Amino acid sequence: MSDIFLRAFGRAPAVEASAPGRVNLIGDHTDYAEGFCLPMPLDLETSVALAPAHAFRACSEGMGTTLVFDPFGPPRGDWTDYIAGPLAELAKAGFDVPPVEVSVCSSVPSGAGLSSSAALEVATLRAMLALTGQTLPDGEVARLAQAGENNYCGVQCGILDQMASAVGRPAQALLLDCRTNTGRLVTVPPEFHFAIVHCGEPRRLADAAYNARRQATAEAARRLGLPALRDADAGALSGLTDGEMLKRARHVVTENERVLAAASALEAADLWRFGALMNESHVSLARDFEVSTPALDRLVESALDAGAAGARLTGAGFGGCIVALFPPDISDWWPRVAAGNPAAWRVGDGA
Numbered sequence: 001m002s003d004i005f006l007r008a009f010g011r012a013p014a015v016e017a018s019a020p021g022r023v024n025l026i027g028d029h030t031d032y033a034e035g036f037c038l039p040m041p042l043d044l045e046t047s048v049a050l051a052p053a054h055a056f057r058a059c060s061e062g063m064g065t066t067l068v069f070d071p072f073g074p075p076r077g078d079w080t081d082y083i084a085g086p087l088a089e090l091a092k093a094g095f096d097v098p099p100v101e102v103s104v105c106s107s108v109p110s111g112a113g114l115s116s117s118a119a120l121e122v123a124t125l126r127a128m129l130a131l132t133g134q135t136l137p138d139g140e141v142a143r144l145a146q147a148g149e150n151n152y153c154g155v156q157c158g159i160l161d162q163m164a165s166a167v168g169r170p171a172q173a174l175l176l177d178c179r180t181n182t183g184r185l186v187t188v189p190p191e192f193h194f195a196i197v198h199c200g201e202p203r204r205l206a207d208a209a210y211n212a213r214r215q216a217t218a219e220a221a222r223r224l225g226l227p228a229l230r231d232a233d234a235g236a237l238s239g240l241t242d243g244e245m246l247k248r249a250r251h252v253v254t255e256n257e258r259v260l261a262a263a264s265a266l267e268a269a270d271l272w273r274f275g276a277l278m279n280e281s282h283v284s285l286a287r288d289f290e291v292s293t294p295a296l297d298r299l300v301e302s303a304l305d306a307g308a309a310g311a312r313l314t315g316a317g318f319g320g321c322i323v324a325l326f327p328p329d330i331s332d333w334w335p336r337v338a339a340g341n342p343a344a345w346r347v348g349d350g351a
């Protein structure tokens, strides 16, 4: 890490900080409806090194040049926005944000639905806080990171990714309540083996479709006279007459129930129950929320055929990854999955 900084800026960095990507085990498209999710940090992470400078400049691994950016000016429209956005929010919150040179290296694949953006945002905030000798609770770091992505990068994401990266702990799932922005750590039993597989297709048209889903759920809550879909139960949904809106809302309501049931299954070490909930989640994301793709559906089917107790797309959908839960006696699943999905690749193991 220091090598990248040294090569780019000709000196050693003053501080380094890192933050992990995440896999969401269950509970997608619930965070912006103030619902529940169950992410777990990955052992893949993004590291950020900083030193004070006269202007803001950034470089990342493999880049020949450095880029000038400005948290107090307009976004550049590239990856440096995920550094500038959180720094802009840190300054708005009254913290010191002096100009810095920044180097970034990451083992979190980007565009895979594994929160590479949140890892960069959280690592940036941690590095700036370390440099300036300031402190912030992890939950606040997550909130500023999300605000940076919303306000500076123009991505209307919820808080799932940033909370998982900032508050999550290795080998523990985080039962996240996105209304209160609080989380409870749930230990993952050693026999729960989560595998993450990329379908080989990047996320496509994800921003527009994501924002449309978000608007549909907000509108559904408005029509039901509720603050958020978090407050709806299955009975309340009969108040929705628009077929597509009903499907979107039904996903959110049933997914929230599945997350709470899945956290209990994890605590009870009930692997097959957890797997069944993952399967229901995928069907709901595919049919009601319509964020799956043929490649993701095929990969989920292949994982189940190879012995998984459950499998589902993870993250926003529209491409990217699935997460599959394999019982301890299944060890030969990968060649079988790979045979039917030639473009797929293994990202790494979540636990």
Ligand code: GLA
Pocket (backbone or CB within 6 Å): 027, 028, 029, 030, 031, 032, 113, 157, 158, 159, 160, 161, 315, 316
């Ligand atoms: C993306 C967003 C999150 C969340 C997921 C879907 O990862 O950044 O806030 O909405 O999609 O669960």
